[in-house]
Amino acid sequence: MTEAKSDAISSSVPHFPGITRLCFSPDGGTIYTGGADCLVRVYKADDPDAEPGFDDNHTEGVVSLASSKTHLFTASIDAIARKFSRPGDEFEGYLARSPGVPMRWVSVNKQGDKVAVCGDDLLVKIVDVDDVEKVAVLSDNPKSVRSAAWDPLGQYLVTAGCDGKIKIYDVGGTAPFNLKIMDGIISPSEADATTSCYACWHPSGKYFAVPMRTNDVGIVNREGWTKQVAFSQDGHKSPISELAWSPNGRYLASSADSQILIWSNETRTVVTKFTNPDGAVTGLAWSPISNFIAFTGEDGSFSRWTNPIPEDLASPFATDVQENKRVEKLLDDFGDDIDMDDLGQELDLDGELGDDGVDAEDDWIVDDQGDYGTEKKYGKGRQEVVNVTKAQASFTPGSTVMRNKKRYLAFSMIGAVDVSDQDTHHVVNVEFHDKSIRRGYHFQDHSKYSMASMGEQGIAFASSSTAEQPSEVHYRPYDSWASQADWTFPLPAGEDVTCVACGGPPEEAGLGHVIVSTSRGYVRFMTASGVQRYLWRIGDEVVSMAAGKEAVFVVHREGGTSLDGCQNLRYTIMDLDTYDVLQDGRIPLPKKTTITWLGWTAEGAPAMFDSTGVLSMLDRFRRPGQARWVPILDTATLKKEGRVERYWPVGLGLNNMACAILKGTEKEPWFPRPLLQEVLLQMPLLNIEDQTGKFEETLIRSHITVSLLGDTPTTVAEAETHEARLRIEQRLLALVQTACKSDNLSRALDLARMMYNPQTVESAAKIASFYHLGGLEDRIMNLRRQAKVREKKVERLDRERAKETERRFPPGHSVSNGGWAGKSKTDVGFAPRVAGRRHFDGVRRAETPMSSGMTGRDTVVPETPTYEDEMPSFDEVYGEEVREASPGEKRKRRDETEEEFTAPKKRGEESVAPADSVSAEAKKNPFAKKPAASNPFAKPAVPVSRNLSTVKSTSFFERVDDIETSGAPKSKAKSTKAAKAAASNGTGGKQTTLLGMKKSKPAAAPAPVPQPSHADSADTEVSQVPAEEAEEEYTETQQDEPEGEDTQENILVTGNQS
């Protein structure tokens, strides 16, 4: 902020003391002033020394003036509004008269064809300039109206009344009508007050400024007519009188009493100010064409203020495009090309081919407006296209810009670091959200740190170099058992810190890390104690960095920005222990979008927030070449009608984003520290409003979580993964239920196809049966096998990944494969896939020819046949869920249980019957099982899995032999299948299915261990039977099978075969 120099202002006193007003002609060449001495003075804007002309038609003081291209309008206390011709200054006649009460206000619209006149007669008249008889009257005011302001487009008229109400009229149509009344913004006033009260439209017509009763300047948006306090910081202390926008709307001048402030519209701060020594200012106007303000005082004085906006700031009158050009010229000063033909260039920019049309045609380059547009530049005799996409400056996440000598250096989920500028030094204040763990502190900082990053162990500060001192890095641990735990490194001359990040796990868990990027393209890695561990020459300009517990996320620019507004950013995720690059790639920012925040999600994935308000995370970032960005929240969808809000992220929780919600035009949080609000994450899916959309959204997010947890190299993650997977299946079940309810069968089937767990598929089938959807139930039951296969696939991938992880995180790390069923990593040994088996598998598995076609194509033989042992029991896992889903089943099942207890014998007879394979599944508790599987020492205690691995490790032929030697279990398996099919086909009624399921429970305890394994091995053998045998077997199966819908079809097929 600067104080205006007194020599920039020249004053004269042309009028008697009293209200003195002025206006510019639209061409900026003439200034009209009017005062209490009944005169209107006419000044030439560019010639301050010339003697002014005058009009003396008024009989009392002139209190308002307005000028169009062809006329000057005045309002006078003598009850008459007059019009004069321009530039001849001839009196042309009366515009409007009031019955003996003063006229207070005239204003003309931009087209110059209509004038609004306000007077003490309580009326607002809209007078046609050419035919003053054509008048529209606004007569709905109980008190007199002080002013009326046209918007630049001529659509609206905004009046301010003595009763303190702002009224907005739509005057675009034939008859004006009131759109909105806004109360409580301006203060009530007297009609003859010396302070004015009017709305001042921004030249863009998007909003207008009003003097508020709180002595601030408010902004009212045309969209929704919402009000916000805009220009209040360090503002006026007394009621605001005059307002004037600069011609391009970049600045706003306001006056209160004798003080004039000029605000920047962009930063909403005072740019320059002036205190009129002659007393209160009663008129204020910007020249429409230059950096020049004229104002009048209550003492009748008229002052000119040349160049109110300092040279180093953006021009108050040039348009954005012109402004860019100016900056461009200043930047690359090629000497003689500065004096280029502005006019010609403007023509080019407007796309008009004027006098220099030929040239322009040759030189034409598609132009674009705004900050990022490409820009044409004239070099010496040749054309070059210069890239003006503003390169995003480097920043530390969570920092704000210095405003009013205060800023945040860091604002994170741990706490906040703010500095206040004390001129000679800074005071750094550190506060924590959790005051019970760490106590805040503050210290004097003579290095003037400009960056800070909060880690789990301490805070890293960094400063840029100045003339006196080099750039330096400073680290302070939160608390330390050692003395002298903080350290400072000055950087060599010519190397400046550009970004700093502090990461690592909490103190006890491992090394803390400080990562510093510098202007020489280095990234320096240090531990929390100051040991330098690594130095990386990244070369690119680092835009930002965020360090997590194990890795650092660096965003850097590859070369320059591109022509079309792309920032060209790339990211690199680097492990902090091994310095392996885990992932790198492009940052997918749309054009003209910048990145505003970086961080890590609660699950430990990199995340970023951009200027369009989209939060994205990097999915599968631990798998090389697999990473991709996924939007997990679009804050634009959260905005409420008529409210301007901005979301400033601070951190991420499990399912929410902690952020500061900023109201109005605020871009960054300010003091006092705002409370963090939690916004639920929500991927921008299509039908997110309805229930299914929400379910699908959570489903996708849980899939992402699962894949992420599966990749995480810790044992803790395993249990979490498992639970997360269960949750997914639960959600799928819920979705199946809603689909069944709404009779959307294909959707239900699709959802069932997405299930991994055969038991979930079974319960999906049960849901279908509950809704009496027999066909769907059958189809879902057919999917069961497929689910098993898919599950195997997941396991295989998991295992491969585990190997990969193991390779990358050798001994020290505890690795888990994150397997679905909690298999240990020793449980490997995959036989290579045999192409022929696929076909066989499909045929064999398929109970119906229809489904055989469906499943046979892209499924794989289950290589590990005893999967069922490893499955968590359905009842234990989903019992509650299903009961919730279908209350009827609860009752049914209870009946079943009773039945079982009354007739245990029957079950004994059916020891090979369908229930058994299920019973084996049912008795295993996944939670009990898991630790055993992950602990290699506990392994031998589980005979089944050993059995499995031996089976698996044997060669294909061995197993075939095995099967050939033992024919008996084969047929048993057949009958198992048959009975199962019968159950699922519904011939035996739903009861049978439930019986089959339920029986398993009590059976589990007495069943001898070999029993399930026997059943399993039978299954295994079946699946390994070579193709020739399969056919034979197939027919056998058909004969065994009882009658049912599907079986009938099968029999038909069988008939063909035989």
Added chain:
Amino acid sequence: MALPKHLQHGLTPDELTFLAEEEVISIVPSFSMTKIRVLSGVYGPFVPPSSTSVPLWMALSLKRKRKCRIVAPEWLQVERLQALLKEEKENQDGFNKLPRRFIETGKVLLDVAPDDLHLPAQLRSLLKDLREVRQAKIRLGLQSEGVMQGSYLQMNGLTPLELMELKPFLVKAMGVLQTLEPRKEERDGYGASQT
């Protein structure tokens, strides 16, 4: 109770405030703690900087110990109150639906945690305005005919505090008016004997 007899019909503002303190409000704690069980339920866990809901009394007590920041209720904001006040003024025939204990909650929050509210002075005056507008309506309503005849007074949307404020006077006044009114049967009986 040592209260004067006419006040014993209702609850005092203090008692009402006590009741209001049972209501739930969200806070941002500045300490971490697991869930706690109190008589009214289980609250927490307290994990800064995320917010959690606790009863108002707990919030106030924590605030006094500087252990939390209180998140202002949605209605306790200048814009919202201004809108409410305007509605209240425009709606001359009845009382607007307001948070049931807005006076008590507003007062304790302004007293204990003004630093957590945006523009507390303005909030205070707006709350006062709102209350005065409603009191004016009550006074007007008391002049309506039904009340003078001691029969009934409609007061939808009044908060308990306003009701309690009115009760001692109203109960007594209506009683007096009823005694002044000739009994119905008396009047009828008199009429019957006449004919």
